[in-house]
Amino acid sequence: MALLINDLCINCDVCAPACPNEAIRMGETIYEILASRCTECVGHFDEPQCVEVCPVECIDPDPDHPETREALLEKSLRLAGERA
Template sequence: MALLITKKCINCDMCEPECPNQAITMGAEIYEIDPNRCTECVGHYGTPTCQKVCPIDNTILQDPTLIESNEQLWEKFVVMYHGDRL
């Protein structure tokens, strides 16, 4: 599943530069994650880097409305980075 930044976000700017998929951008009030680009760092790291660097606990969570398996996240990664070779 894609990740979701909750309203607990303090706009500290820590998560955005850490996202290897450039899925995090500033929204109207807080940072937002583009679910089409978020692979939960599958293909890059073992755990989501945005969650690791966020100074506020439970601010970046799995989005329960966008359930994806690890296989689906891997496929999204492959298409984003190697789609021209498929």
């Protein structure tokens, strides 16, 4: 499933550059993760990089966007094709 950033976010700017899919953008008050681009780093890394670098642990699974590992890999391949 995609990830989401909760209101504990301190806008430290470390998550966005860590995302290989450019899924993290500054929202109105905190960073936001675009579910359409989030693959939990499947196809790139073993663990979501935003979660790895977040100093306040404000990134959670997004219950509104459940996806299997296979679906995340398919999305990752599609996104890679868009960047090529």
